[in-house]
Amino acid sequence: MHKRIIIVTGTPGTGKTTLSKELAKALSYSYVDINKIIEKYNLSEGFDKEKQCRIVDTKKLSKALIRTIKCATKNLVIDGHLSHYLPLEWVDLCIVTRCRLKELKKRLEGKGYNEPKVRENMDAEIMDVCLIDAKENGHKVLEVNTTHGYDIGRIAKKIESL
DSSP states (O other), X not given: OOOOEEEXXXXXXXXXXXXXXXXXXXXXXXXXXXXXXXXXXXXXXXEETTTTEEEEOHHHHHHHHHHHHHHOSSOEEEEOTTGGGSOGGGOSEEEEEEOOHHHHHHHHHHTTOOHHHHHHHHHHHHTTHHHHHHHHTTOOEEEEEOBTBOOHHHHHHHHHHO
């Protein structure tokens, strides 16, 4: 049986985790949090104080995610803004979450991000970093704007029809 693998990527604060969990529930897939994989396999190579984030080797992360996929007994929704680095042959669909800048700024400030971190993430959203990376990696992409919510049932139906 071929397992279906959906990855959910996007700029921090655009709604990846909320969408991923709701989608996994709606489709009866297992939910995988990339941060838990990073912890489980000790993939953090330090902390970037300037960018206020962990340093992660995406090749090592991909190997750990492939191990997770191979061991899975169900279809998976993999949540994390580094998920689009997973090689194309392991992914059926890449969802990129999007959000209008005014709302994104409010969400990031609500998470306690400092001003440089808010600016960096807003710049990433402006420049479509996750979307471009996902497309450059050859993924089949579905964009979901989370600014004003979304219809999880409609998204699930669309995925099931693919």
